[in-house]
Amino acid sequence: MDLRLAAKFSPLAADHPRSYLVAVTVTSITLTENAAKRVAWIAARQDRPAILRLAVDGGGCAGFTYKFELAAEPEDGDAIAETDGVRLVVDPVSLDLVRGSAVDFVEDLGGAAFKVTNPNAQSGCGCGSSFSV
Numbered sequence: 001m002d003l004r005l006a007a008k009f010s011p012l013a014a015d016h017p018r019s020y021l022v023a024v025t026v027t028s029i030t031l032t033e034n035a036a037k038r039v040a041w042i043a044a045r046q047d048r049p050a051i052l053r054l055a056v057d058g059g060g061c062a063g064f065t066y067k068f069e070l071a072a073e074p075e076d077g078d079a080i081a082e083t084d085g086v087r088l089v090v091d092p093v094s095l096d097l098v099r100g101s102a103v104d105f106v107e108d109l110g111g112a113a114f115k116v117t118n119p120n121a122q123s124g125c126g127c128g129s130s131f132s133v
Contacts, residue, residue, distance in 0.1 A: 028079045028081070028090070028095055028099050028100070029054070029079060029081050029088060029090055029095070029098055029099065029100070029101050029102070029103065030081055030083070030088075030101075030102045030103070031052070031081050031082070031083040031086065031087075031088040031102075031103050032083065032102060032103065032104040032105070033083060033084060034104055034105045034106075035052075035083070035086075035088075035103050035104050035105040035114060036050075036083040036084045036085075036086035037084070037086075037105070038105040038114070039051075039052045039070075039086045039088075039105075040084070040085070040086050042070065043070055043086075046070065048070045048072070049070070049071070049072060049073065050085065050086040050087065051070060051071040051072070051073065051074065051086075051087045051088075051089060052068060052069075052070060052071070052086070052087070052088050052089070052103070052114075053068070053069050053070070053071040053088075053089050053090070053091075054066060054067070054068055054088060054089070054090050054094065054098065054103060054116070055067040055069075055090070055091060055094045056093075056094040056097045056098060064097060066098075066114075066116050068114050071089055074087065074089045075089070075091065077091065077092045078090060078091055078092075079092070079095045088103055097118075097120060098116065098118055098120065099120065100118075100119045100120065101116050101117060101118040101119065101120070102116070102117045103115070103116055104116075104117065
C-alpha cells in the first residue's frame with residue numbers, strides 16, 4: 001500500500017512502514033478432547049505412542065473412506081494437530097480432502113467410533129465412514 005494513502009486512512013500505518021497486519025493461519029484439522037482421550041487410552045493399552053493417523057482411501061459406497069490407525073511417528077510432510085499431548089497426523093494428499101475437519105470420538109446406541117466432521121464432503125453414506133467431494 002502506498003504510504004501516503006495509508007497515512008490518509010491510518011496514521012499508525014504511515015509511522016510504521018512495515019505491515020501492521022498479522023498473518024493468520026487456519027488449523028488444517030483438529031482433534032477433539034474426547035478423541036484425544038480415547039487415542040491415549042488405546043495407545044496406553046497397546047504400549048504405543050499416542051499418535052493417530054488419519055488417511056483417506058478410495059472406495060466405500062460414496063467414493064472415499066476414512067482410515068484410522070496408531071502411528072509410530074509422524075512422517076515427512078504430515079500435518080500435525082495436537083490436543084492434550086495426543087497427536088493427529090494426516091498425509092498431504094489426504095489433507096486436501098479433510099482440510100478444516102474435526103476428528104471426534106462418539107459413543108451412542110449404534111456403538112463407539114471416531115467420527116470426522118468434514119466440511120469438504122458433498123455427501124456421505126449412512127454409516128458415516130464414506131464420503132464424496
